[in-house]
Amino acid sequence: MAQRTALFFSGGKDSCFALHRLQQQKIDVVCLMTTVWKDKDETVAHGEKLERINGQAKRLGIPVQFIPVTFETYTEDVVKALSQLKAAYRLRGVAFGDIYLEGHREWGEQVAKDTGLSPYYPLWTDEEGAVRLLKEFVASGFKAEVIRVDESKLPKSWVGRLLDASFIDDIQHKDVCPMGESGEYHTFVYDGPIFRK
Incomplete structure (x- = not known):
């Protein structure tokens, strides 16, 4: 039986692509987890409205x-919430969309250990593999737009750009991670192979 797994989900390219990889590996993602600030009606990761994630x-x-x-x-x-979800969904694993930052992986693996779950990192690669991941994401048929940028690293005018061949070419000329692993930019995915038509 496939491992029943929860996926940390932001609505952006990393978590959506991670879901795609997990599904290809026949891992059963039975719930999505999205962290939200207690005093705001928006997600921690991207400042996204909850209704968009619900959609x-x-x-x-x-x-x-x-x-x-x-x-x-x-x-x-x-940890408290994941422990409750473990019981409610009979979870065996928890998955993350992190790519290569060791500190992020160490945090996730500790959370998994604290809740007695197996950690999954379906996108994990080295820093040089980031551009390959971005190309594979676009080639897989995903449609995503930039919703936020770190203006110290990318132009504000990039907000609203679609992730396509032109984006891939342009970002390789910037001194940033092509996948925005350090928060250089954030995205919202609105179509792709994981979605029901």
């Missing part, structure tokens, strides 16, 4: 669970 989840056919957190108690809040 994605409905088109994916996978329930989403919003996890209220504060900056000070973030890890504690996540």
Whole structure:
């Protein structure tokens, strides 16, 4: 039987591509987890409105669970919520869309250990593999747009750009990770092979 798994989900390219990879590996993603600030009606990762994430989840056919957190108690809040989801969904694993930042992986593996779950990192590669991942994401038929940029690293005018061949070419001329692994840019995915038409 496929491992029943929860996926940390932001609505952006990394988490959507991670879901695609997990499905290809026959891992059963039974719920999505999205962290939200307790004092705001938006996601931690991208400042995204919850109704947009809900819309994605409905088109994916996978329930989403919003996890209220504060900056000070973030890890504690996540572990508590994930422990509850483990019981509710009979989880065996938890998946992350991280790519190569070791500190992120160490955090996720500790959360998995604290909740007795197996960690999955379906996109994990080295830093040089980021551009290959971006090309594969676009070639797989995903449609995504830039919703936020770090203006110290990318032009504000890039907000609203679609991830396509032109984007791939342009970002390789910038001194940033092509996948935005350090928060250089964030995206919202609105179509792709994981969605029900």
